[in-house]
Amino acid sequence: MTGGGSTRDPAATMAGVAGSDPQLSLAAGTDASTGNQSLNTATSNDQGALSPWGKFVRKSPLAALILQRLALSVGLLFAVSIMIFGGVEALPGDFATTYLGQSATPQAVANIRKDLGLDQPATTRYFQWLGGALQGDFGNSWASRNSVGEQIGRRLGNSLFLAFFAAIISIPLAIGLGMLAVQFRDRMVDKVINVISLAAISLPEFFVGYLLILFFAVQMGVATFPATVYDSMGLTERLSAIALPTATLVLVVLAHMMRMTRAAILNVMSSAYVETAELKGLSGLRIIARHAAPNAVAPVINVVALNLAYLVVGVVVVEVVFVYPGMGQYMVDAVTVRDMPVVQACGLIFAAFYIFLNMVADILAIVANPRLRHPR
Amino acid sequence: MPELTRTEPSKTGLLSVRNLKIEATSYPPGEPPKTVTLVEGVNFDVQKGKVLGLIGESGAGKSTIGLTALAYGRGGVRITGGEVRLNGQDLLQLDHAGIRKVRGAKVCYVAQSAAAAFNPAHRLGEQVIEATLKHGIMSRAEAEKRALYLFRVLGLPNPETFGERYPHQVSGGQLQRAMTAMALCPNPELIVFDEPTTALDVTTQIDVLAAIKHAIEETHTAAIYITHDLAVVAQITDDILVLRHGKMVEYGSVKQIIEAPKQDYTRALVNVRGTAREEAQDQSDTLLKVDNVTAGYSNGFKVLQNVSLHLPKGQTLAVVGESGSGKSTLARVITGLLPPQEGTVSFDGKPLPRALKGRKNEELRRIQMIYQMADTAMNPRQTVRNIIGRPLTFYFGLHGKQKTERVRELLDQIEMGEGFLDRFPAELSGGQKQRVAIARALAARPDLILCDEPTSALDPLVAEGILKLLLKLQDETQVSYMFITHDIAIVRAIADSVAVMHRGRLVRFGPKSMVLSPPFDDYTDLLLKSVPEMEIGWLEKVLKTRRMESAGN
Numbered sequence: 001m002t003g004g005g006s007t008r009d010p011a012a013t014m015a016g017v018a019g020s021d022p023q024l025s026l027a028a029g030t031d032a033s034t035g036n037q038s039l040n041t042a043t044s045n046d047q048g049a050l051s052p053w054g055k056f057v058r059k060s061p062l063a064a065l066i067l068q069r070l071a072l073s074v075g076l077l078f079a080v081s082i083m084i085f086g087g088v089e090a091l092p093g094d095f096a097t098t099y100l101g102q103s104a105t106p107q108a109v110a111n112i113r114k115d116l117g118l119d120q121p122a123t124t125r126y127f128q129w130l131g132g133a134l135q136g137d138f139g140n141s142w143a144s145r146n147s148v149g150e151q152i153g154r155r156l157g158n159s160l161f162l163a164f165f166a167a168i169i170s171i172p173l174a175i176g177l178g179m180l181a182v183q184f185r186d187r188m189v190d191k192v193i194n195v196i197s198l199a200a201i202s203l204p205e206f207f208v209g210y211l212l213i214l215f216f217a218v219q220m221g222v223a224t225f226p227a228t229v230y231d232s233m234g235l236t237e238r239l240s241a242i243a244l245p246t247a248t249l250v251l252v253v254l255a256h257m258m259r260m261t262r263a264a265i266l267n268v269m270s271s272a273y274v275e276t277a278e279l280k281g282l283s284g285l286r287i288i289a290r291h292a293a294p295n296a297v298a299p300v301i302n303v304v305a306l307n308l309a310y311l312v313v314g315v316v317v318v319e320v321v322f323v324y325p326g327m328g329q330y331m332v333d334a335v336t337v338r339d340m341p342v343v344q345a346c347g348l349i350f351a352a353f354y355i356f357l358n359m360v361a362d363i364l365a366i367v368a369n370p371r372l373r374h375p376r
Numbered sequence: 377m378p379e380l381t382r383t384e385p386s387k388t389g390l391l392s393v394r395n396l397k398i399e400a401t402s403y404p405p406g407e408p409p410k411t412v413t414l415v416e417g418v419n420f421d422v423q424k425g426k427v428l429g430l431i432g433e434s435g436a437g438k439s440t441i442g443l444t445a446l447a448y449g450r451g452g453v454r455i456t457g458g459e460v461r462l463n464g465q466d467l468l469q470l471d472h473a474g475i476r477k478v479r480g481a482k483v484c485y486v487a488q489s490a491a492a493a494f495n496p497a498h499r500l501g502e503q504v505i506e507a508t509l510k511h512g513i514m515s516r517a518e519a520e521k522r523a524l525y526l527f528r529v530l531g532l533p534n535p536e537t538f539g540e541r542y543p544h545q546v547s548g549g550q551l552q553r554a555m556t557a558m559a560l561c562p563n564p565e566l567i568v569f570d571e572p573t574t575a576l577d578v579t580t581q582i583d584v585l586a587a588i589k590h591a592i593e594e595t596h597t598a599a600i601y602i603t604h605d606l607a608v609v610a611q612i613t614d615d616i617l618v619l620r621h622g623k624m625v626e627y628g629s630v631k632q633i634i635e636a637p638k639q640d641y642t643r644a645l646v647n648v649r650g651t652a653r654e655e656a657q658d659q660s661d662t663l664l665k666v667d668n669v670t671a672g673y674s675n676g677f678k679v680l681q682n683v684s685l686h687l688p689k690g691q692t693l694a695v696v697g698e699s700g701s702g703k704s705t706l707a708r709v710i711t712g713l714l715p716p717q718e719g720t721v722s723f724d725g726k727p728l729p730r731a732l733k734g735r736k737n738e739e740l741r742r743i744q745m746i747y748q749m750a751d752t753a754m755n756p757r758q759t760v761r762n763i764i765g766r767p768l769t770f771y772f773g774l775h776g777k778q779k780t781e782r783v784r785e786l787l788d789q790i791e792m793g794e795g796f797l798d799r800f801p802a803e804l805s806g807g808q809k810q811r812v813a814i815a816r817a818l819a820a821r822p823d824l825i826l827c828d829e830p831t832s833a834l835d836p837l838v839a840e841g842i843l844k845l846l847l848k849l850q851d852e853t854q855v856s857y858m859f860i861t862h863d864i865a866i867v868r869a870i871a872d873s874v875a876v877m878h879r880g881r882l883v884r885f886g887p888k889s890m891v892l893s894p895p896f897d898d899y900t901d902l903l904l905k906s907v908p909e910m911e912i913g914w915l916e917k918v919l920k921t922r923r924m925e926s927a928g929n
Contacts, residue, residue, distance in 0.1 A: 272492035279446055280480030280507035294497035370497050371544050 062372050066363050073359040077352060081133070084347040085126050088340050095142050095338040116142060129344065138345035143337050148345045152327065156349065158229060159319070159326035162242050163311040166249035170311075171304055174254050178261025182269065197255030205314075209248045209321040216244060226323035245322040249315065253307040260303035264296040271295070298365040305361030309354045390463065390598050391422040391445060391566055397457030398440055398449070398622070414440055414453065415622040420615075422566060427592060427599045429613035429630070431606055431645070433835035434806075437622040438602045442568045444468075445600060446483050447475045462566070480507030484559035488571040490551035494543040500554050501539020508562040519561065526557040529594050530587045549580040553587050560595055567592075569601045573608065577698040578862050579906045585611060586919055604835055606645050607908035610634050611915040618642050634910055646910060648836040653847065655872045655888045656691050662725075663689040663856050664710070664824055669719035671709045679705040682719070683882045685875045687824070690854040694867040694888075696903065697877035703860045706877070707826045710858070711743060724823070741771045744817035748829040750809035754801050760787075760812055761797045767819040786815040789852070790845060807838035811845065818849065827859045831866065843870055864907045868892065876900050 057064040096112040097104050113119055117128075132139055138148040177197070181190045200208070217225035227241045268274065269292055277291040316328030323329070327346055334342035366372055398415035415437040422428045430438045440453055444460050447467040460467045467478060479485075484507070487493040494503060504526075505519040514522065520539075527535035530553040543551060552572055559567045572588060573581040589612050592599055603609050609616060609630075616633040618625040618641065626639045637643045664687040672678035680702045687693040695703050708714040710721055712732035721728045723742065729735050744767075747753040754763050764783045768774040774782060784794045790811040801809055810830055817825050827846070831839035847870060849855065861867065867874055867888070874891040876884040878899045884891050896904065905918045 272487060272489060273495040275450070276485070276487065276493045277495070278479070279448060279485045280510070281476040281478065282480070282507070282510055283476070286510070290498075291495050295495070370542050374542050374545065 061375050062366065065366050065372065069359055069362050069366075073355050076355050080351040080355070081130055081348055082126070084344055084351070085122075085129065088344055088347075089122055091338070095340060098338050099143070129341075133345070133348060138348075139341040141334075141339055141342050143334075143339045143342075148341050151330065151342070152345055152349065154231075155325060155327045155330045158324065159312065159315055159328065161238070162245055162249070162315060162319075162324065162326060163308075165239070165242060165246045166253070166311050167308055169246065170250040170254050170307070171257065173250070174257035174304075175261050175300065177254075177258045179265065181258070181262045182265045185266065193258065197258050200251040201255035204317075205248055205252045206317050206321050208251055209245070209318055212244050212247055213322075228323050228325060242324070245315075245318050245324055248318050248321075249311055252314075253310060257300075257303050257307050261296075261300050264299040265292060268292045268296045294368070298368045301364045301368065302361045305357045305364075309357040312353045312357075313350045389421040389461075390424045391600075392461045393418060393420050393441075393444065393458065394461075395419065395458035396441065396444060396455070396460070398437070398444070398453060399456045400449075400451075400453045413622065418458075418619075418622075418624055420617050420624075420627060422598050422600060423614075424565070425596045425598055426615065427601055427613040429609035429616040430600060430602045430619060431604065431609050431616060432619035432625075433604055433837060435621070436619040438604075438619055439570050440622075441619070442570055442600050442602045443485070445566060445568050446479050446485060448479070477511070481511040481513060481562050482564055483566045483568065484562065484564045486552075486555050486559045486567060486569045486572050489575050490555040490572075491543065491548055491575075493555060494551060496543055498542075499539060500541055500543060500546070504539060504554060504558040504561055507558070511562060513562045522561055522563075523557060526560050526591065527554075529591050530554075530557055531583070531590075532557075547580075549576055549584050552576060552584050556588055556591060560591055560597065563595070564597060567597055567599045569599055571603050572601075574603065574605070578864075579698050579902055581608075582906050582908070582915065582918060585908075586915060588612065589915065605908065606634070606648075606836075607910045607914075610910060610912055611908060618645070630912060634912060644837060648840055653870060656688065659688045659691065659873060659887055661689045662686045663723065664693075664858070665722040666706070666710065667720045667722065669706075669709055669716045669721065671705060671714055671716040678717075679880050680709065680716075681880050683877075683880075684719075685882060685885050687856055687858060687873070689823070690850065690856055691872040692850065692857040692859055692870050693873045693875060694859045694861060694871035695875045695877060696861055696864065696867055698862055698903075700879070701877040702880040703862075703877055704828055705880075707745065707828055707858065707860060710826060711745060737771065741767075741820045742823045743826065744820050744822040744824070745826045745828065746810070746813050746817050746830045748833055750806070750813045750830075750833075751801055753813055754809070754816070756801050759798050759800055760804075763801070763812060764815045764819050767816060771820050782819070786819055789818065789849065790815045805838075806834050807841060810834065810842055814842075814845065814849070818853070818855075821853075822855060824856045824858065827857055829860055829862070832861065832863065846870070864892075864904055876903065 053064075094109075095116070096109040096118075099112065100108055110119075117125060129139065136149060138152065140146060141148050141151065144151075177193050181193050184190045203211075212223075213225050216223040223244050224241050225244060227243075227245050229238050229241050233241070265288075273295075274287060274291055277287045282291075315324075315326060316332060318324070319326045319328035320332055327349070331343060331346035333339075334346065396415055396418040397413065399411050399413050401409050402412050403409045418437075418441055420428060430442060432438050440450070443450060444455055445462070445467075447455065447460065447470065449455055455468055458468075462478065462482060467475060470478070494500065501520070501523060504523045505516070508514050508519040508522070509516060513519075523539060524535055527538050532538050532550055532553055538546075538550075538554070546554070552575075556567075556569075556572065569588065573584050576584060585608065592612075601609060601613050606616075613630055615628065616630055617627045618633065618639070620641055626633060626637065626642045628638075632638075633642060634646060637646050666683060666685050669680055669683045670678060671680040683702075683706060685693065695706060697703050705714060709716050710728075712728065712730065712735055715730040721730075723739070728739060732740075758766075761780070761783055764786055765774075765779050768779050768782055780797075783797065787794055787796060792808060792811055792815075796804070796808070796812075801812070804812065813830075814825075830846075831842050834842065843866065846857065850857065857870075859866070859870065871888045873886060874884070874888050875882055876891065876899065883897055883899050891900070892904070902922055905922045908914065
């Protein structure tokens with residue numbers, strides 16, 4: 001798959017989940033502590049003669065860090081665009097040959113290549129593509145001759161629709177279950193939640209998808225399959241169509257967020273300042289809301305953003321399983337016919353989502369840190 | 377022991393604890409859980425406006441007993457028997473809501489590490505008045521006024537704006553005082569101080585101690601003061617209860633405990649600083665020479681500036697100073713971990729290569745280190761045999777039987793038997809771990825051991841044992857020590873020569889008798905006067921006579 005980080009590394013995820021220390025799991029994804037490190041180096045390097053940037057870092061480390069993150073994201077996106085283009089170039093097979101099939105005479109192939117501008121050097125094509133993409137023009141599909149941007153517009157809407165419903169169900173559910181697990185820590189409720197969520201995360205999403213189809217669509221017949229949606233569908237119809245893919249996505253992302261929430265809150269609840277709050281005679285609710293929550297927010301934001309990114313980006317498999325007309329299926333179809341402009345555009349958009357959500361998580365985690373908000 | 381109940385339960389008693397029993401469940405791996413009794417048969421009273429000191433080494437149950445005044449068991453600890461009466465009402469019989477009305481209103485708690493006990497997400501002022509407001513004791517305006525008053529009494533800088541700051545924006549000593557203000561704010565009848573000065577620098581400690589004492593006198597609050605340092609408790613309390621292994625050892629007035637202790641254990645605590653040795657007369661045979669060393673980090677910050685000192689063969693050089701004075705950095709320069717920017721380090725007449733990488737095995741072998749935290753300085757997954765045996769293989773190529781034989785010898789030298797050969801660090805006590813660390817250093821047959829505060833994390837009696845061991849080993853092997861410490865009492869006990877460091881510079885250096893006798897420079901004066909002495913009224917005397925404020929202010 002293109003799009004750089006769109007596959008989720010299950011090993012990293014598990015390592016993050018297994019540790020009760022949120023710092024550990026943060027290291028697997030976006031990491032607020034690297035923010036501190038880069039801040040330190042930035043300040044210390046400028047201790048001799050203060051450059052204007054150095055002065056700015058001193059005065060408002062928060063703004064400096066956020067600017068740093070923004071610049072980093074832009075740079076990263078640029079690097080990803082190179083990787084996508086290079087990766088697509090390196091793909092075996094050729095559009096012209098695939099397209100012409102039996103009738104691929106050398107002359108016809110050369111004509112098509114010339115037609116599509118493939119006879120020009122790769123660097124020229126890269127800059128043409130990048131220049132277009134920057135203005136929102138992703139070119140035309142080679143296969144259908146339609147504008148890629150227009151096609152993607154509709155498909156992206158569908159994917160976001162699916163991801164949005166998966167998110168608004170899974171995030172509150174995960175955080176709620178996480179808190180419940182803390183409340184009944186090491187008791188039956190906690191164990192049941194843990195086992196079920198671990199099972200859900202351990203099964204690959206296509207398998208979960210087929211299981212759901214088998215039970216709810218085939219055997220019980222209560223759900224719709226395939227989950228194809230059309231422009232003419234009403235909202236309720238659409239919602240009933242996406243019920244199964246949404247459920248699959250929820251099951252897949254739930255465990256990660258739930259376990260991180262549990263670990264983050266447990267970590268904070270065992271801290272000395274929560275004991276202080278308890279010894280002040282405060283009520284349980286006030287302790288959690290005022291003393292624990294503000295300090296558990298950063299790791300939870302991080303894992304939520306990571307999973308949001310996964311919801312948008314990682315729907316490829318789920319969309320294919322449920323024949324859902326979103327970005328993921330569009331991209332998979334394009335790869336099979338070597339329709340490069342589509343593959344590149346999808347890859348770039350997925351990467352942009354991923355980078356953007358991680359950047360937002362980073363910035364929120366930085367803002368949640370009082371040490372950075374209120375420098376000495 | 378009839379003398380243990382010194383006073384009959386009196387009618388004026390604010391807090392009276394009778395027959396206290398505290399248990400916890402431990403879960404040894406591979407065995408069924410078992411119930412451990414932490415505290416048993418403890419009785420004491422705190423009178424209105426008086427201060428009771430709880431003293432003992434770690435594991436004596438001091439904090440556990442202190443927290444019963446708030447009917448709180450930390451980390452699964454259960455109060456299973458006895459009664460804790462506050463103004464006649466048994467706190468242990470109260471339900472959840474009832475005890476919440478006592479905590480933070482009638483009884484308050486000051487933790488050892490204020491840095492951890494303050495919530496990093498909220499302003500200090502808000503946290504100080506929170507309990508007062510939530511219990512409806514005062515209006516917000518009144519509470520803020522009282523907080524301001526307390527900040528003043530406790531000598532905090534800029535009391536008007538202090539409450540607007542976040543915990544990370546103030547120093548450790550200031551946080552500890554803010555915590556005291558937080559405890560005093562609701563006008564409680566009793567405050568439990570749990571080692572409030574232990575984590576502080578020695579020069580900051582007496583300021584905080586004085587501030588706490590002043591605040592207690594000013595507000596007429598009663599207090600329980602928990603510490604392992606008898607000299608500290610002697611300055612602030614009226615009565616002392618000595619504890620050991622969760623049982624009472626001796627209970628009496630400060631005067632009686634300090635001046636006429638009845639029990640052997642109390643006597644040992646009072647006389648803990650008994651080790652002393654005469655300094656060597658001849659200090660000319662130089663082993664280590666540090667010449668004009670300046671060192672720091674790549675960002676240009678200089679941790680050490682123009683430090684010159686030397687250490688004779690077979691003797692002990694004590695390096696003293698508060699945290700941040702560059703003591704440990706000096707050790708890092710000598711080991712080569714931090715190459716100096718200027719100056720040289722010579723060893724046995726020859727200059728040492730500046731960086732660790734340039735040094736030969738033989739040069740590495742001759743300088744060894746012992747650290748403050750023995751448990752973080754050794755691999756928890758290796759047995760004592762492997763920990764001590766590693767340098768034997770590394771430097772001398774010993775294997776098998778020969779190696780085991782030598783490890784046995786070393787274990788004998790550190791007064792631990794061969795029964796410890798196959799133990800893991802987790803199965804050793806703090807003092808035993810430090811002994812193993814010493815054996816590991818000795819295994820290399822070094823000429824110099826750099827000791828970085830090896831006793832400051834240990835209980836006084838255990839620390840005393842380690843010091844005695846180090847002196848014995850010096851007599852046996854003629855090893856030299858550079859002993860980094862902030863404790864002048866240790867310097868008095870073991871040093872031949874002394875170097876006083878302050879903010880990266882050498883303030884004073886020479887034979888112990890010269891360094892520790894007047895005329896003093898201001899910093900040495902402050903340092904010497906900051907060590908609590910086992911003498912009632914010492915604190916007031918010192919505050920009157922010292923010339924310099926500590927860095928914590």
